[in-house]
Amino acid sequence: MQIETALLVGLLFAVSVYLLLHKSFVRILFGFVTLTNATNLFLISMSGDPDGKRAPILAEGSGPIVDPLPQALVLTAIVIGFGLTIYLIMLLYRIFLDAKTTDASKLFLPEADDE
């Protein structure tokens, strides 16, 4: 499980950085979504190798359990990432309404009243 997770996290980070470096704000948004997922996966993988371990519910018998703390952390991280994604979508929508484009190279043209 460990090596596959590590490869997947690496792949997700690569895809998200590739997307974040684009000019189009829509791609940056998708880059951010991928980035939060990559981070969350990384965080949950910090509980170690889950093979042969139970879910951390103490009432259901004994034996080795997976470390529950990263799961608690990842819940917080998911909520924060979700909120930020919604915020970015709304901002993008506003930029699109204003400028009718989401391409940064067309948005950043200097204007006459630029200060």
Place this chain on the structure above:
Amino acid sequence: MNNLLVLPFLLPVLTAVICCLFVGRPGVGRRVFIAISAAAQCALAFYLAVRAFHEPPLVLLMGGWAPPLGVVLVVDGLAAIMLCLSTVVALACILFSYAEIPVWAEQPLRLPLMQLLVAGINLSFLTGDLFNLFVAFEIMLVASYALLTLEANDRHIKEAFPYLAVNMFGSALFLVAAGLAYSVFGTLNLADISRRAEAMQGDFGVMVVAVLLVVVFGIKAGVFPLYYWLPNSYPILPFSLGAFYSGMLTKVGIYVLLRTFGTVFPHNLTQLYTALAWLAGLTMVLAVLGAVSRNFIRGILSFHIVSQIGYMILAIGFFTPLAIAACIFYVIHHIIVKSSLFLIGGTAMFYNRTDNLARMGGLLKASPILATCFIIQAFSLAGVPPLSGFWGKYAIILVGLEEHRYWLVVAALVASVLTLVSMLKIWMGAFWQKLPADGTADPEAPAAARTMTAIVCALTLISLAIGFGAEFFFGIAQTAATSLLDPAQYREAVFSLTGKGGQ
């Protein structure tokens, strides 16, 4: 009575919630309520500071869980200083915004969001837990994203996007760093991390976590090569908010760097300190060149933030007890001076109706008091003795000479001279030159302009007091630095308390 420690976070949150739920509409009553709340936070911060300097670090166990199980809040000397600064600047900016905008034109969400921003900043000073620090950063950043785009116009809103993208990337890295720290140290409590890191000295894992945290807080503080988001996004803010952002937001990054290097990690990461010092040198010089190239007040001042950050990081990079004390002193000086310069810019804009230097002028005649305040603060920022900026720079350069880091000293001096050049550019453009034919130097509301000038004067007096009472303030900074660099004291304060689930 340590329950008081939660109040610097709780008071602004409650104020924001009450404002949103019960008093949704802007009005005079709501303004008075928020001002009283800000003043109360200020008084509380000073009370905590007095206690923190006379007692060992104050600790509160959240939910009564024994460390390292629960989240702890810790106030030591440095945290107390930062709390005082953030509440004072917040109060000044809130009062300034009352004069800047009439009640009918106020955005209803602006003041509640500003209170949430204060809450996030205060929580990051208070917390003694790495993941809680992440949450505090997110509260602060989400509030700052919302405020940045709340009143931005069509053209400005595009400038906000790089700020968002860079900071969100930084937050994701922070989360990775926190996860990695948990897997390396097996804990997220800062005191516990410091105990285990001491036992793991020289371990590769410690270095990886430290480097990741430096990258994260370097991004937040605006260190070269990742600073370009800052000087373009701050100018889109109204001046009263710009003053608060420029004073506090980047300094949270500096505070956390001080905390992680001083208290959490063992003091032997020499290569990392050297790398930080060189990055700081580049930051100082390149950012101040940016400031010289700008031609409007907010742009010049925003580049200066980055340049001044360079001095603080340089002091951290030298990493001697005197350098850390100098860094803390510099933070005290910088927050007050930078915020007041932004507010002076706001007042100047109120007179001239623009902050483009080509179209400003005549302010020396229109408001001699404002001009005096500006020249004092500008010289202070550049480091002219005996003003507050001189003492911080003097100590940092002294350490640099002692450590034989001559190139970095040269960079600091060059940046200082160029700071003066760009400040004189504002002085010539806005205050000295005659008013252009199409310009105006009469404020629409003279009473509001007088209030603004009074607030600016008060901040200038504080900064003068720091300059002339440098011995007292440097003493405070040294006390804070000594306790910051003594992890044993921090650990003892945290682990001496018992609670639920104790070992």
